[in-house]
Amino acid sequence: MEDGDSRNYSMANAPHESDGVQLHIRHVPGGRFSEGVLAGLKKGDTLNVELPYGEFSLDEEVDHPVILLGTGTGMAPLKSIIEDQIKRGGSRPMHLFWGARNSDDLYLGDLPALWSRRLPGFSFTPVLSEPEPGWSGRTGWVHRAVLEDYPDLGAYQVYACGNPVMTTAALNDLTAEGQLLPDAFFCDAFVPSGEIQPPS
Numbered sequence: 001m002e003d004g005d006s007r008n009y010s011m012a013n014a015p016h017e018s019d020g021v022q023l024h025i026r027h028v029p030g031g032r033f034s035e036g037v038l039a040g041l042k043k044g045d046t047l048n049v050e051l052p053y054g055e056f057s058l059d060e061e062v063d064h065p066v067i068l069l070g071t072g073t074g075m076a077p078l079k080s081i082i083e084d085q086i087k088r089g090g091s092r093p094m095h096l097f098w099g100a101r102n103s104d105d106l107y108l109g110d111l112p113a114l115w116s117r118r119l120p121g122f123s124f125t126p127v128l129s130e131p132e133p134g135w136s137g138r139t140g141w142v143h144r145a146v147l148e149d150y151p152d153l154g155a156y157q158v159y160a161c162g163n164p165v166m167t168t169a170a171l172n173d174l175t176a177e178g179q180l181l182p183d184a185f186f187c188d189a190f191v192p193s194g195e196i197q198p199p200s
C-alpha cells in the first residue's frame, strides 16, 4: 500500500498456472486493503506484490490420506493443492471439508463437483454454521464434522486453513479426541497481517 504497509494472501492457483496469481480476498469490514484499496481498483491498475512465501504445501514424503479443512477464503491454498494433485495425476485420498456461514459463502460454484470427477479418492463436504432454511447438508463447526466422520485420524494428515479460531480448535480437538499426531497437522492461520492496524 502507499504507506508501505502490506497484507498477506494465499495463492489459490496451482503451481502450473504460474502466469499470474489468483487470490481469494475476504472483505473485512473497515479493512484498509480489502475495503479501502481493493474496492477502488480498476482493471489495469498496478499493485506491487512479493511472492512466494510460506510453507503450507502438501507433504510429499508420505502417502497418508489427507483431510483438507478450510473456512471461508481459507479455501485458497486448499484449491491450489487439489488442482496440483489433479495435474499430477495423484491418487492420494483427499476429503475436503469447507466451512462457511451460509451457502452464498461457498463461492466456488461447481468446482468441487468437477474435482470429484477428476481426482480419484476426492470427496467434498460443505458445512454451514448459519444455514439458510432448506439447507439439507451438514451444519455446525467444520472441524467437528471431521471428527464425526473420522473419529480415528491416527493415519491421516490434516491441512487446516482460514479463521485462526477454527485452526486452533481443530489442532486441539483433532489431536485430543481424534488421535491425530501433532506433526500430521499443517496450518495456515489467517490472522490480520498489516503492520499498521486502525485504532480500535
Ligand SMILES: Cc1cc2nc3c(=O)[nH]c(=O)nc-3n(C[C@H](O)[C@H](O)[C@H](O)COP(=O)(O)OP(=O)(O)OC[C@H]3O[C@@H](n4cnc5c(N)ncnc54)[C@H](O)[C@@H]3O)c2cc1C
Pocket (backbone or CB within 6 Å): 007, 008, 009, 010, 011, 023, 024, 025, 026, 027, 028, 029, 030, 031, 032, 033, 034, 035, 054, 073, 074, 076, 188, 189, 190, 191, 192, 193, 194, 197, 198
Ligand atoms: C499467511 C497469511 C495468509 C493469509 N491469506 C489470506 C487469504 O488468502 N485470503 C484472505 O481473505 N485473508 C488472508 N489472510 C488474512 C488477511 O491477511 C487479513 O485478513 C488482512 O490483513 C486484512 O487486511 P485489511 O486491510 O482488509 O484489514 P485491516 O485494516 O488489516 O483490518 C481491519 C480490522 O479487521 C481486523 N481483521 C483483519 N483481518 C482479520 C481476519 N482475518 N480475521 C478477523 N479480523 C481481522 C483487524 O484486526 C482490524 O481490526 C492471510 C493472513 C496470513 C497471515
